[in-house]
Amino acid sequence: MSGAAAGAAAPYWRNAGMTYISYANTCAAMVRNCLKEPHKTKALNREQVYYKLQTYQEGEPQKPVVRETPPAPPAKE
Amino acid sequence: MASGSGRRGGLRLARILSGNVNSYLSSGAEKASTAAWRSTGQLSSAEIAPFGARSVSGQIVRNRLRSRMVAASKLRNVQVKAENSRGLWQPFTALLGDAPATKVDKKLIVTISSDKGLCGGINSTVVKYSRALVRLNALDHGPDDKPAVVYVIVGEKGKAQLQRDSKKLISLYFGEMRKQSVCFTQCSMMADEILKSNEYDAIQMVYNKFNSVVSFLPTVATLLSPQQLLAGNQELTGELDAYEIEGADTKEEVLQNLGEFQFACMMFNAMLENATSEMGAQMSAMENSTRNASDMLDSLTLTYNRSLQASITTELIDIISGAAALEG
Numbered sequence: 504m505s506g507a508a509a510g511a512a513a514p515y516w517r518n519a520g521m522t523y524i525s526y527a528n529t530c531a532a533m534v535r536n537c538l539k540e541p542h543k544t545k546a547l548n549r550e551q552v553y554y555k556l557q558t559y560q561e562g563e564p565q566k567p568v569v570r571e572t573p574p575a576p577p578a579k580e
Numbered sequence: 581m582a583s584g585s586g587r588r589g590g591l592r593l594a595r596i597l598s599g600n601v602n603s604y605l606s607s608g609a610e611k612a613s614t615a616a617w618r619s620t621g622q623l624s625s626a627e628i629a630p631f632g633a634r635s636v637s638g639q640i641v642r643n644r645l646r647s648r649m650v651a652a653s654k655l656r657n658v659q660v661k662a663e664n665s666r667g668l669w670q671p672f673t674a675l676l677g678d679a680p681a682t683k684v685d686k687k688l689i690v691t692i693s694s695d696k697g698l699c700g701g702i703n704s705t706v707v708k709y710s711r712a713l714v715r716l717n718a719l720d721h722g723p724d725d726k727p728a729v730v731y732v733i734v735g736e737k738g739k740a741q742l743q744r745d746s747k748k749l750i751s752l753y754f755g756e757m758r759k760q761s762v763c764f765t766q767c768s769m770m771a772d773e774i775l776k777s778n779e780y781d782a783i784q785m786v787y788n789k790f791n792s793v794v795s796f797l798p799t800v801a802t803l804l805s806p807q808q809l810l811a812g813n814q815e816l817t818g819e820l821d822a823y824e825i826e827g828a829d830t831k832e833e834v835l836q837n838l839g840e841f842q843f844a845c846m847m848f849n850a851m852l853e854n855a856t857s858e859m860g861a862q863m864s865a866m867e868n869s870t871r872n873a874s875d876m877l878d879s880l881t882l883t884y885n886r887s888l889q890a891s892i893t894t895e896l897i898d899i900i901s902g903a904a905a906l907e908g
Contacts, residue, residue, distance in 0.1 A: 528769070531765075557752070558753075559750045
């Protein structure tokens with residue numbers, strides 16, 4: 504899925520390789536960081552991520568990779 | 581609870597049986613044998629009474645009941661989340677349409693299944709539908725060597741079933757999803773990975789939609805890539821032309837953003853619905869298995885009692901005839 508169609512300039516995030524989903528989620532993470540304290544930890548804890556990703560090449564499973572958000576203390580991002 | 585009264589009933593019956601034995605026997609020699617019998621614990625002690633089987637199984641039934649309550653409360657939580665998330669994709673379907681019968685070159689099939697077992701037939705139905713979609717695609721395209729269909733599997737059970745015959749078609753596998761509860765960030769990260777790793781013309785997501793605690797409908801959600809959307813749907817582009825798009829975005833860019841976001845929203849909803857269906861199927865599977873186990877337990881207890889009484893009666897007959905032979 505390459506950048507914009509011919510003619511218009513793509514937005515900066517698409518040029519940097521992000522999809523709209525990653526752009527929207529990064530913005531959401533920044534908004535969550537702006538919350539005040541009790542709501543902030545609640546929001547950050549709500550959006551914890553953990554999953555294992557395994558790519559398959561030619562029918563053979565490759566080594567699985569774990570993607571997770573570290574359960575961050577409220578000060579960090 | 582039920583097992584306590586069962587145990588008490590067992591004790592009562594054990595006492596009655598031993599009472600019967602005593603009343604049948606007249607001479608002292610037989611009393612010794614009864615005493616020996618009782619000392620082996622077969623008739624006297626409550627724990628290893630002939631009806632001891634009932635007390636052990638009562639424990640199992642109570643455990644099952646407790647885990648059913650836990651499952652019911654978990655189900656309620658996920659169900660609320662799933663129903664709230666339906667509002668995310670409904671505007672998309674209203675705008676962009678849902679076209680399950682599109683013939684495209686490159687298809688991506690996202691199979692959403694569960695990690696844990698004991699959930700009835702939901703995983704097999706999802707796998708069956710995915711395989712059927714692959715066959716339909718093969719029909720559309722004739723004997724092509726290059727696989728025009730690619731699998732992305734979410735969940736352990738789906739991988740176990742699909743790995744057996746479709747290993748060459750699998751592109752990505754996501755596992756251990758349930759360590760953290762499903763959230764939009766997680767689903768959008770997964771959607772991001774899928775988008776970045778594969779070129780596709782259409783995505784078809786197969787999952788179980790939650791209808792009620794006993795009914796789960798396997799559903800296929802079709803998402804076209806933005807290029808397909810533009811190419812196929814003239815009225816859509818006409819409609820979009822009627823709107824003025826602010827900023828520097830063109831219509832193609834807006835459609836591309838919308839297409840990606842639609843995928844993330846549908847993924848979120850599909851994961852939640854599948855999780856709810858999994859909980860519901862687990863509850864009904866546990867309930868069925870509890871009921872079957874109780875029925876089997878009852879019939880087996882009856883059989884056990886009958887055969888025990890038969891053997892006691894045989895022993896009695898032997899002893900009595902032996903005693904009669906001695907006297908006579």
